[in-house]
Amino acid sequence: MNRLSAEATEAGLRATLGNINMQQGYTQYNGQDSIPVGTVCHEETLGDYASFVNIQEGTPELGGQLWCDYKMSDTDFLLLPSVAAFFLNTTQGELLDANANLVLQLARPFAADPTIENLISIRPGQSVGDWRDSETGLAFAPIPFDVNVALVPAALRAIEAVAGGEGNLTFYALSLQSNGTKVPVMQSDLSFSLLYGSNLPESLIRAVPALLAEFPAGLLTPAGMVVASPSYAGIEPELESALYQNFTNGFYHGEVVWGFVEAMMVEGLERQLALCDSPSAPTWCSDSQLVSQLRTALDRLWGTIVNNADVAFSEVWSWKYENGGYRTASLAETSATSTESNAVQLWSHAFIAVPGPTGGTLLEL
Numbered sequence: 001m002n003r004l005s006a007e008a009t010e011a012g013l014r015a016t017l018g019n020i021n022m023q024q025g026y027t028q029y030n031g032q033d034s035i036p037v038g039t040v041c042h043e044e045t046l047g048d049y050a051s052f053v054n055i056q057e058g059t060p061e062l063g064g065q066l067w068c069d070y071k072m073s074d075t076d077f078l079l080l081p082s083v084a085a086f087f088l089n090t091t092q093g094e095l096l097d098a099n100a101n102l103v104l105q106l107a108r109p110f111a112a113d114p115t116i117e118n119l120i121s122i123r124p125g126q127s128v129g130d131w132r133d134s135e136t137g138l139a140f141a142p143i144p145f146d147v148n149v150a151l152v153p154a155a156l157r158a159i160e161a162v163a164g165g166e167g168n169l170t171f172y173a174l175s176l177q178s179n180g181t182k183v184p185v186m187q188s189d190l191s192f193s194l195l196y197g198s199n200l201p202e203s204l205i206r207a208v209p210a211l212l213a214e215f216p217a218g219l220l221t222p223a224g225m226v227v228a229s230p231s232y233a234g235i236e237p238e239l240e241s242a243l244y245q246n247f248t249n250g251f252y253h254g255e256v257v258w259g260f261v262e263a264m265m266v267e268g269l270e271r272q273l274a275l276c277d278s279p280s281a282p283t284w285c286s287d288s289q290l291v292s293q294l295r296t297a298l299d300r301l302w303g304t305i306v307n308n309a310d311v312a313f314s315e316v317w318s319w320k321y322e323n324g325g326y327r328t329a330s331l332a333e334t335s336a337t338s339t340e341s342n343a344v345q346l347w348s349h350a351f352i353a354v355p356g357p358t359g360g361t362l363l364e365l
Helices: 006-018 047-056 079-086 093-112 145-163 190-196 202-211 230-235 237-246 259-277 288-307 346-353
Strands: 043-045 067-069 316-322 325-329
Touching: 006 079, 043 047, 047 067, 079 093, 079 145, 093 145, 145 190, 190 202, 190 259, 202 288, 230 237, 259 288, 259 346
Parallel strands: none
Antiparallel strands: 043 067, 316 325
C-alpha cells in the first residue's frame, strides 16, 4: 500500500468505507443471510447484472442500483489493518467504529473460551466465506485458516493501534470441520499471516521454507506457487478421496496459481525478513540458518514468478505436465467446469506494487 499514491489508497478505502452495511435488520439471499451492521462489502455488482441480482433478491424496483455482496467472512477483518497501516486519524470514524465493534463482537467468544465452536465460521447457509470462494475451496469445511489465524488477530491489533492501547493477541490446516478435525490440505494462506502479522510464532516462520519447497512436497511448481495441495490428505483417511477429487489443477481453489497470493507471499516474507534489521528483531532472526532458508525460498519463489511473468497479471492459472516438464495452462484447459479467470480487477494486478528481492517490479524487469 505504501507504493500506491495517497490518492489511490484513499480512493480504495473511501469506496470500502462507503459500502459498509449500516442498516439494521438487513438481509440478503432472499432473507437467508442476516447482515450485521459494520459488515464490509466483498464485491460490488453494477449495471445490468445489478438489475438481475436485484430481481433475484425480490427488489426489482432498485433497477441497476449497486448491490453489495456481504457474505464473505474474511472481508470484515481486512479493512482495519489497511486503515491502521495508512492513517490513524479519519473523518470516517463512525463507519470504522461500526466495523471495529463487529470485529470485537465476533472475536470475543474465542477470547473468552478458546474452543472450536467459538472460531469464526463462514455464515450459516453459505458454502463460501473467504477468498477461496468456490464450492470446494474450503473442502466443504466451515472454519477457514486465513480468517482465524491471520485476519482476526490483525484486525484486533489494528483496533489496538487506532485506540492507542498496548498489548498483543495471538490465536494452524486449510480449515477445520465443525468437530475440530483438521482438513489436511497444504495451503498458501500463511501469506496472510506474513503480510498482516506482527510477532509471529517462530513455528509459523519455520513452516515457510517447507511450504515453498518443490511440489508436491511443497507448493512451488515451475508454473508458480499453487494455493492448495492434497499431498497430505492421507492423514485423514475418511477425507482422502474427496480431497484428491476436489483439489486438482482443474479446480478454482485447487492446485492452481493465484497471482495475488504469490504477491502476498513475496511482500509478506520480505516484510518479516526486514524485521531482522529492526531494533526489536524477532528471536528467530538470530538463527542464521533459518534466515538463510527464508531468503533462499524467497529467491526461488521470485525466480518462478519472473519466469512466468507473461501470466502474472491473470487472476488465476493452472499447469500441465507434458514432455517431462511443467507449463502454464489456462483453467479452461484443465477444468471440467471452465471456471473463468478475471484479469479485470485490482488483485489481478498486485505485482505492479511488489518489487521482488532484486528490487524491481515485474514491469521494470
